[in-house]
Amino acid sequence: MHISHVVIKNFRALEDIQFELSPKINVIVGPNAIGKTTILQAIRLPKALIAPRTPNESQQTLISMGAASPHFPQRIDLDAFWRDRGKPVEIRCTYCLTDEEITTVTNALPDVVNGLIQARLGQPFSNPVSLIQFLNSEPGRQAQEQARGEVLEALEAVRRDKSISIGLEVSNSQIHAHSPVGALFIAYLDNRLDPQLTLFSYFPADRAMPVGEVAVQLGAADTQQQMEAHNSQPQLKFNRLKNTIFNTLIRSEADRAALKEVFAKISSSILTGRRILDPKLNELGLLSISIEEIDPPNRRFELDNLSSGEKGLILTFLLIARTIARGGIVLFDEPELHLNPAVCRDILPFINENYASPKNLQFVICTHSPQILESAFDQDDFALLHLETPTVLSRVGRTAYDEMADTLQSLGTSVSESLLFKGTVLVEGEDDIRLLQDGFGETLRRYKVSDLGGRREVEKTIKKIQSLELTGKKVDPIYLIFDHDNAPTDLKNSRAVRFIQWPRYCIENYLIDTDCITELLKAEEISKATDQSSGQVTNELRTLAFSQLDELAARNTFTQQGYLSLSFTQEDIQGHGLHRIAAFLYSRVAESRNSLPDCAEDVWTKMFLEKCNEERRRLTILWEASWKERCNGKRLFADFQKTGHLKVSPAIFKRRIIQLMKSTNSQNWRDMAGLLDELLNQSKKQ
Secondary structure: OOOEEEEEEEEEEEEEEEEEEEEEEEEEEOOOOOHOOOOOOOHHHHHHHHHOOOOOOOOOHHHHHHEEEEEEEEEEEEOOOOOOOOOOOEEEEEEEHHHHHHHHHOOOOHHHHHHHHHHHHHHOOOOHHHHHHHHOHHHHHHHHHHHHHHHHHHHHHHHHHOOOEEEEEEEEEEEEEHHHHHHHHHHHHOOOOOOEEEEEEEEEEOOOOOOOOOOOOOOHHHHHHHHHHHHOOOOOOHHHHHHHHHHHHHOOOHHHHHHHHHHHHHHHHHHOEEEEEEEOOEEEEEEEEEEEEEEOOOOOHHHHOHHHHHHHHHHHHHHHHHHOOOOEEEEEEEOOOOHHHHHHHHHHHHHHHHHHHHOEEEEEEEEHHHHHHHHHHOOOOEEEEEEOOOEEEEEOOOOHHHHHHHHOOOOOOHHHHHOOOOOEEOOOOOOHHHHHHHHHHHHOOOOOEEEEHHHHHHHHHHHHHHHHHHHOOOOOOOEEEEEOOOOOOOOOOOOOOOEEEEEOHHHHHHHHHHHHHHHHHOOOEEOOOOOOOOOHHHHHHHHHHHHHHHHHHHHHHHHHHOOOOOOOOOOHOOOOOHHHHHHHHHHHHHHHHHHHOOOOHHHHHHHHHHHHHHHHHHHHHHHHHOOHHHHHHHHHHHHHOOOOOOOOOOOHHHHHHHHHHHHHHHHHHHHHHHHHHHHOHHHOOO
């Protein structure tokens, strides 16, 4: 059995998507909060409501989704399902059955008929004596005849199509089931199994591993918990770590050997070499499950001493190996939880080699791990599904991946980032990343923010992307932010390139918020001088800013007089031999020398100083009302650090400023927010 097609409309974060699933491994990726987990919940819900395994599965699933309360089990809050209250919720899953499964259902026709009658009586798990008495009555015989006809009709459709489409619709405060008779076939195939086995299991992301002594249950109580843990209350899986291991070890020699084989596979493939030992009572009389390192020094330690990630892997793959029946379906949310990237890279190959292929299991996996994402392309029968928006879920093929990889790698990003995030925002440096994330974390939470190492690299990247765009290559939009530096750019936005140049000198100029700075300087953990007024702080910052004018006036005057600099870039000499480099440098020196007037040093110095003083007076007038926008903000904060007022580094001080600007909704923060909003929403306007 496997799910071949899914339709989800108006369910929570998802507006309208439908997609095909691979019979083996399906990996769903996308930005945070876009609705990946909602897909798993949507697949889980019809199974729980229409084809439940246990008496509590429907109710417990509704409780876990916030649609019901254990205190008011008779009431259902359908608002927990809707995205738009004015439209119906629709979920449909098409299950494909094997010939063997169809034969099994056909041979169990009487049981399926009785199951349909029980469901219609509202007593799907009632006392069998009551059912026998009803079936022997005239109404019971009529019900049997009607139910048998419906089941035979549904069975004929299954034989013809090899599939069953089950689902539900939520509208007008009611939940309506699609194909309830077909759903009974799914339920029967699941219910006929040993309680330890299931055809459908959900592994949620909220995995909490217990430590210490646990109560071990045997018999009926444990059997009920085991069945509830499949889908009804999946979080029970993780509370039952020791219980599951203990019960498996004591069931039989075959089960004990199978458990050790599973553990050996895990330890040889994705964990370091370890093996599980038989349970025993320790010196305190407590149940002890020990792990032994295979390689020297053969250290032994308690299961509790494994990391959370290791325990999660052991339990997860133990349950998959021991509880998922052949042909089953596994919903798996965030398998990378608590694991390092090196281990994540091996998860999909391990799943495929040990479970998906040999046991014909289908996996639907939601992940944020770039390593898992990249390994999804190692096998042709893996499917990578990219949830882009509430209405767009597309399959990324191998060819598209290769083309995207070449393009994105040349831009300093990757396919993983383009699929896991809504977009990539490239900035000049690491300080810019921290400031933007501290000040605008909510705005940027679905974006990957990376630094390119300076404005020159940002501008080179813009030109590179636009050159690729002109060749017709599909490039997802890249967002770039860079400083003004008193040098406005002549670059233009395009479909593939969205950028903003801060109107102020640099991003730090927005942090020259004297009210916020004055407030922070009152804190003893930040400032050594906590008694400064707002006016004093403003005057000191203004003085530091105006100290930059001499340098700026000299630079401007040098340029205005037409003097040429001796400076050159890496690109000027890169890839050339020594003779060509020497010729270039001589030419540059000659040009610089020829740009100077033919006069004595004292004459030139006097003339240059006069021009500089004139330029400084001009700049002083210009800066009087706009020094906060025009000065070099990075240098200003570095100079402020040299005054000795601060107990923290400039980087920490700047982060505290933008955090305070955000919390107080200052004008500078609103100006930045407006520019970011304009940048990230340009694609909607074009």
